[in-house]
Amino acid sequence: MPILFAVLWLLALAGLPANAQTGEQKLPPAAVARQALPPTAAFAHLTIDQGLANQTATEIAQDAEGFMWIGTFNGLDRFDGYQFTHYRHDDSDPYSLSGNIITALFADREGAMGRSAPPPA
Numbered sequence: 001m002p003i004l005f006a007v008l009w010l011l012a013l014a015g016l017p018a019n020a021q022t023g024e025q026k027l028p029p030a031a032v033a034r035q036a037l038p039p040t041a042a043f044a045h046l047t048i049d050q051g052l053a054n055q056t057a058t059e060i061a062q063d064a065e066g067f068m069w070i071g072t073f074n075g076l077d078r079f080d081g082y083q084f085t086h087y088r089h090d091d092s093d094p095y096s097l098s099g100n101i102i103t104a105l106f107a108d109r110e111g112a113m114g115r116s117a118p119p120p121a
Contacts, residue, residue, distance in 0.1 A: 046070075051084040053077050059105030063113050071102025 048055050054072035061069050068079040075088040075097060090096040106114050 046079065051077075053084070053086050053088075058102050061105045061107045061113065063107050064110060069105055069107075069113055071105040073101050075100045076102050076105075 046052050052070065052072065054074035056073055057070050058073065059069075059071035063069060066081075068081075070077045070079060075086055078085045078087070087097055089098065089100050104114075108114065
């Protein structure tokens with residue numbers, strides 16, 4: 001249930017102005033509560049039934065192109081609004097993830113994604 005709420009909340013934020021996503025505008029909690037969601041906001045349930053790699057999301061972020069990136073205990077998933085693309089650690093690929101447990105995920109001011117995963121045991 002917590003993953004569902006987090007994904008739904010981030011999908012709702014996708015329609016807000018860019019400065020609302022990056023945290024550049026510091027609003028007190030009461031002011032945030034008064035902001036209405038845009039009329040185009042939509043909510044969806046994203047679970048393993050829809051292709052999510054793991055039932056637990058450790059991190060969620062959105063890049064500059066609008067892709068939703070979801071860190072899980074089973075790698076990194078990119079959601080394009082229709083389907084998931086999975087990224088995993090592969091011992092034979094030096095350019096793959098360093099590990100499958102994603103512990104941090106963020107988008108910088110330009111929308112480039114960064115992530116942290118411990119090396120495999």
